[in-house]
Amino acid sequence: MSTAPLRIGIVGLGTVGTGVVKILENHGGLIAARTGRRIEIGAVSARDKTKARGVDLTRYRWADDPLSLVQDQKIDAVVELAGGADGIAGQLVRACLKAGKPVVTANKALLARHGFELAQLAETQKAPLLYEAAVAGGIPIIKALREGLAANDIRALYGILNGTCNYILTEMRETGKDFGVVLKAAQTLGYAEADPSFDIDGIDAAHKLCLLSALAFGHRPDFEHLPVTGIRHVSAKDIAFAGELGYRIKLLGIARRVDGRIMQRVEPCLVPADKEIAGVEGVFNAVFAETDFADDSLFIGRGAGEGPAASAVVSDLVDLARGHNLPVFGLPAAQLAVPEWIDDGAVVSEYYARMVVLDKPGVLADISAILRDHSISVESLLQRGRDPGKPVSIVMTTHPARHADMMGAAQALASLKSLSQKPCVLRIETF
Ligand code: HSE
Secondary structure: OOOOOEEEEEEOOOHHHHHHHHHHHHOHHHHHHHHOOOEEEEEEEOOOOOOOOOOOOOOOOEOOOHHHHOOOOOOOEEEEOOOOOOHHHHHHHHHHHHOOOOEEEOOHHHHHHHHHHHHHHHHHOOOOEEOHHHOOOOOOHHHHHHHHOOOOOEEEEEEEOOHHHHHHHHHHHHHOOOHHHHHHHHHHHOOOOOOOHHHHOOHHHHHHHHHHHHHHHOEOOOHHHOOEOOOOOOOHHHHHHHHHOOEEEEEEEEEEEEOOEEEEEEEEEEEEOOOHHHHOOOOEEEEEEEEOOOOEEEEEEEOOOHHHHHHHHHHHHHHHHOOOOOOOOOOOHHHOEOOOEOOHHHOEEEEEEEEEEEOOOOHHHHHHHHHHHOOOOEEEEEEOOOOOOOEEEEEEEEOOEEHHHHHHHHHHHHOOOOEOOOOEEEEEOOO
């Protein structure tokens, strides 16, 4: 195995890129001892050369054109941290792989949308494509699924995969403040982006789940077949009622295989408050894996931020330095299945529903009739206070019901004149 330094080109010098520079500067000796060779920064590249980044980059060669690194004989591997499903990130990764140059990336959007094509390319060209930093930052979940749990049949994964959403839901629970107020505060603190839609609409979590599902079940990543619901419609009232009922609300990414068929989805759910994953709060991420021989495993850690994300990138560089080249999604690309999907309409779950209704006789009878007509059986019903003629919240939980029936009931409930807003319907995930 080579003992020559591994010379890398870093493209993208935001939080993660500068974090990688700092780790390599701080732990150069440690990494060399662990891999038998040094990892050297051969070149760096970003859109803006003049931006202050808190690290001295003048000692590194600056590449104005990131694509020039592809054919650069002095660069052994490229670290793509530019981001985005298409554009320069996609061009760079494809060009590197075509040239047989290894790539390390944190780009979940690119892999969720084009992962199969890139895995094929990586394999044909014998160029490693590594992406530990794409999912759950500091939690080594890609390596855990691909390597650590490789002996197991993985049955299901449940993940808190977006720190921004988990932070917002935690703050809402702890302060009783509503979504909009907490989001604004999170933006001021830098926990949420100025345009937070990728996070709060569940897209970021869905990109990550798409990769975990492909790895766990050995299928082609398929973002187009991943139903996503974000957290905009969850109110502080829902969180408080869920608490009274013994639950916490979490934005969960869930992937499951039943009889060879796959289900993957991202949505806010009620989780029993005494489950460990319910206690994962704030910006932390978690992945709970159900496997046959290793049994259940729960991984918790920081999902984002300079240190955790850069640590994940450097762990991939360590793999490269050691000469590892593993299949991108844990199987040779030709063996990655075209997934067959579970019909979500037929999936049976318990549900939580909160309706804001006018406090007047007969409203419950109307609601009950709709539930009866959609074969929904009520498990508990809660109305707090009395305010004749004014809106009040009614909260119910159901016995196990088919998703299609519950969605039909929710639609019919929304059209009731006595409801002043759409009901908030959430699944209860009992694992
Ligand atoms: N924006 C993500 C989060 C981190 O809030 O968890 C990067 O994927």
